[in-house]
Amino acid sequence: MNAGVPQLRVGMVGAGNISGQYLSTLSRLDDLHLTAVADLDLARAQEVAAAHGARAMDVQELIASESVDVVLNLTIPRAHAEVALSAIAAGKGVYTEKPLAATVAEGRSMVEAARSAGVVIGGAPDTVLGTGVQTAREVIDSGRIGVPLSATATMIIPGHERWHPNPDFYYQPGGGPLLDMGPYYITSLITLLGSVARVVGASSALRTERIIGSGPRAGERLPVNTPSHVAGILIHHSGAISSVVMSFDGVATHAKPLEIHGEHGSLTVPDPNNFSGEVQLNQGTDGWQQVPVSAGYRHAARGYGLADLFWSGAFDGQPGAGRSQGELALHVLEVMEAVLSAANCGRSVDIDSHPDRPSPVPLDER
CATH class of the missing domain: 3.30.360.10 (Dihydrodipicolinate Reductase; domain 2)
Structure with missing residues (x-):
């Protein structure tokens, strides 16, 4: 477990098709704790939150929440930058589904904003960690x-x-x-x-x-x-x-x-x-x-990129820690x-x- 932060509190934005795979991973990794869920479909957010012991919120409420350390951004690509930049401005880390953004310009703004704010940004895919x-x-x-x-x-x-x-x-x-x-x-x-x-x-x-x-x-x-x-x-x-x-x-x-x-x-x-x-x-x-x-996380699944950032010390302020950094996703x-x-x-x-x-x-x- 990460020495500085005992548990990473995750707020998930977007409860669509891919979210089920992330939720399965979050439910079995003690180091990651889902605390909040937001979706354009409030009923869907409430259903997912209730099933996983989290709270349903609107997006801005989740981003501002003191119970969230990192925003898991599972929105569609054209919304990635908007959600990520709002989270970074609120001092939150961000882990975004692939691709990092809809355009390189948007992706670069996300990585530069995270660097300036001193917060973690990472991006899928994490299948390469298996x-x-x-x-x-x-x-x-x-x-x-x-x-x-x-x-x-x-x-x-x-x-x-x-x-x-x-x-x-x-x-x-x-x-x-x-x-x-x-x-x-x-x-x-x-x-x-x-x-x-x-x-x-x-x-x-x-x-x-x-x-x-x-x-x-x-x-x-x-x-x-x-x-x-x-x-x-x-x-x-x-x-x-x-x-x-x-x-x-x-x-x-x-x-x-x-x-x-x-x-x-x-x-x-x-x-x-x-x-x-x-x-x-x-x-x-x-x-x-x-x-x-001979190598890799034996039981890796979607969400291990975020877990790897946590296990590697990225959320403890270790620059470059973890293998799913935003710079790689931007490249x-x-x-x-x-x-x-x-x-x-x-x-x-x-x-x-x-x-x-x-x-x-x-x-x-x-």
């Missing part, structure tokens, strides 16, 4: 694939309107497959290969509208105002080159979600939307071999925005931010 990506990292760091040369990241699906009852924001600026799902893949690539220096991109949109497939709005048509298929090339500072394809326009893919290739071996990495999974290594002699779990956002910009302008785009590669997670039974 045993899947961390075991793959341990293989890379131990030199078993030699110098990392390249990587591929692939996600091809029909689109979230099949299952999400309110998928509108996925097809507006700030959404799309890259900004929605890209953070999992790009955060993993940066964790494995380091920060990105330059990108190239291309994009398209197969349809001008989508049809909601489930829930009370089933059959309703949605306009598409952002690319729904994006391809990018990421040139890392290390010299490694990653190829990324994120699409809501296909049906399926047989490709591995993540592959890393080095001079002496290749790795397959499990789906970065998950925390665990099988890592396989091929060194050219015995074919593909499963790698035993990921800048990379994604730059890929879209490169797709529009037809030339490569340099990345200004250059965060340190997050520290590895030793095998941890939590």
Whole structure:
């Protein structure tokens, strides 16, 4: 447990689809205590709060509450900056669902405001803290694939309107497959290969509208105002080159979600939307071999990024503590925005931010 702050009191803003996974984590980690819940739907906030021993509040009441140390920001992307900046102004820490913000400008304002206020800011995804990506990292760091040369990241699906009852924001600026799902893949690539220096991109949109497939709005048509298929090339500072394809326009893919290739071996990495999974290594002699779990939080789930910041001492004022810092989330956002910009302008785009590669997670039974 963190020595300076005995327990981190969490106020959750946004009680939509993703909140259930965070609530499950909060309910089993003694170091994190849910004290307040806010949502645009007051009845939903009251229901969630009652089920978890918290109080339902409106957003500003939660942000001002003396019973809240950190705001868990689970709103839609276009609201991330507004909620985060209000919380920072009130002296609260913030942990935000991915992406950090709808634009780099908004994300930068959040990180700079937190730095000036001396409060913690962190951002999802925290799937990279699990045993899947961390075991793959341990293989890379131990030199078993030699110098990392390249990587591929692939996600091809029909689109979230099949299952999400309110998928509108996925097809507006700030959404799309890259900004929605890209953070999992790009955060993993940066964790494995380091920060990105330059990108190239291309994009398209197969349809001008989508049809909601489930829930009370089933059959309703949605306009598409952002690319729904994006391809990018990421040139890392290390010299490694990653190829990324994120699409809501296909049906399926047989490709591995993540592959890393080095001079002496290749790795397959499990789906970065998950925390665990099988890592396989091929060194050219015995074919593909499963790698035993060797690093990461054994029982990681959504919310472990916030817990890791707490366990690492970030809320005790230790600068740079924790692996889900806002600077990393901002870098990921800048990379994604730059890929879209490169797709529009037809030339490569340099990345200004250059965060340190997050520290590895030793095998941890939590």
